[in-house]
Amino acid sequence: MLRSFLLFLAKADWARNIITHFPPARLAARRFVAGETVEEAIEAIRRLNAKGMTASLDHLGENVSATTDADRTTETYLGLIERVVATPDLAPTTISVKLTALGLDISEAVCLANMQRILERAQEHNIEVTIDMESSDYTERTLRIYRALHGEQGFKNVGTVIQSYLRRSEADMTELAKLGARIRLCKGAYKEPPTVAFQDKRDVDNNFAILTKIFLRPEAVEAGAYLEIATHDDAVIDAAIYHARKNGLSPDQFEFQMLHGVRTQLQERLVANGYRVRIYVPYGSQWYPYFMRRLAERPANLWFFVSNFFRR
Numbered sequence: 001m002l003r004s005f006l007l008f009l010a011k012a013d014w015a016r017n018i019i020t021h022f023p024p025a026r027l028a029a030r031r032f033v034a035g036e037t038v039e040e041a042i043e044a045i046r047r048l049n050a051k052g053m054t055a056s057l058d059h060l061g062e063n064v065s066a067t068t069d070a071d072r073t074t075e076t077y078l079g080l081i082e083r084v085v086a087t088p089d090l091a092p093t094t095i096s097v098k099l100t101a102l103g104l105d106i107s108e109a110v111c112l113a114n115m116q117r118i119l120e121r122a123q124e125h126n127i128e129v130t131i132d133m134e135s136s137d138y139t140e141r142t143l144r145i146y147r148a149l150h151g152e153q154g155f156k157n158v159g160t161v162i163q164s165y166l167r168r169s170e171a172d173m174t175e176l177a178k179l180g181a182r183i184r185l186c187k188g189a190y191k192e193p194p195t196v197a198f199q200d201k202r203d204v205d206n207n208f209a210i211l212t213k214i215f216l217r218p219e220a221v222e223a224g225a226y227l228e229i230a231t232h233d234d235a236v237i238d239a240a241i242y243h244a245r246k247n248g249l250s251p252d253q254f255e256f257q258m259l260h261g262v263r264t265q266l267q268e269r270l271v272a273n274g275y276r277v278r279i280y281v282p283y284g285s286q287w288y289p290y291f292m293r294r295l296a297e298r299p300a301n302l303w304f305f306v307s308n309f310f311r312r
């Protein structure tokens with residue numbers, strides 16, 4: 001109930017207006033968001049690098065409806081790539097993008113053209129780009145654009161995300177493993193109906209294990225498939241490590257990914273145990289929907305936020 005309500009608020013403009021104007025909300029969001037400027041994000045990445053972790057940098061923003069806004073987001077990402085290149089002390093940093101911020105609501109053609117520009121610039125500098133996965137309204141279009149970029153246009157620096165709560169994901173992962181895709185596997189953060197998504201946590205977790213096994217096989221790895229296990233769930237992580245070991249994979253043949261500000265001790269423990277850990281580092285002024293999804297994932301975050309709110 002609470003999760004559904006918070007995810008409903010994440011899309012409501014009136015709630016955005018109220019919440020973003022309260023300083024305590026900004027303060028609470030800082031746990032999950034590196035800051036509003038790229039400099040703050042670069043500093044956050046340096047701190048992670050010092051702890052043996054890499055980062056994926058995300059400029060916050062979603063759902064634009066004007067071509068000029070999609071162009072502006074594209075230019076921001078081109079500038080971001082240049083900024084990363086101009087900071088050679090950073091460990092290899094990847095970029096994460098949302099297709100709705102690049103014009104997916106306008107047309108697939110506009111969005112594809114913007115992604116091509118970003119991938120070309122990133123490719124010049126050996127930077128990898130991951131297309132985030134948004135709500136199920138966009139899944140088919142996102143995968144179509146991914147296939148066009150990775151398959152038809154031959155960009156090897158592009159990856160995308162699959163969500164274990166979606167019923168369709170087993171078929172998608174089977175196909176993507178054959179394509180030698182780089183896939184970030186997560187549980188999924190949006191409100192979805194039972195017709196398209198498992199509603200019970202046990203089913204979502206079981207499916208995560210099934211999807212993990214599809215990629216953590218020697219045949220898939222030989223085909224070029226690379227799995228990024230994006231979760232903070234101990235049981236899911238332990239199961240992935242078990243399957244990787246059982247199949248003779250070494251810790252450099254997959255990686256774990258977590259969100260900035262979430263389970264930092266677990267992040268450090270995995271590094272200490274010799275695993276690759278990459279942290280998703282979002283920054284920018286459009287932090288509201290991202291922050292609300294983080295609250296929805298864990299009600300305890302909400303109480304932390306509310307107590308700060310009333311303390312002021």
Ligand SMILES: Cc1cc2nc3c(=O)[nH]c(=O)nc-3n(C[C@H](O)[C@H](O)[C@H](O)COP(=O)(O)OP(=O)(O)OC[C@H]3O[C@@H](n4cnc5c(N)ncnc54)[C@H](O)[C@@H]3O)c2cc1C
Nearest residue numbers: 132133186187188189230231232233257258259280294297
């Ligand atoms: C790198 C990365 C990229 C992602 N990209 C996408 C994407 O493109 N599309 C998409 O739909 N979703 C994305 N997500 C979000 C994901 O779908 C989940 O909503 C989120 O990771 C929480 O699920 P969990 O796997 O950690 O498991 P859960 O079962 O939700 O949580 C396991 C434990 O982790 C801790 N935890 C989890 N979330 C939080 C939180 N917000 N605050 C504090 N503690 C928490 C708690 O201790 C909890 O018990 C991404 C997640 C990561 C890590």
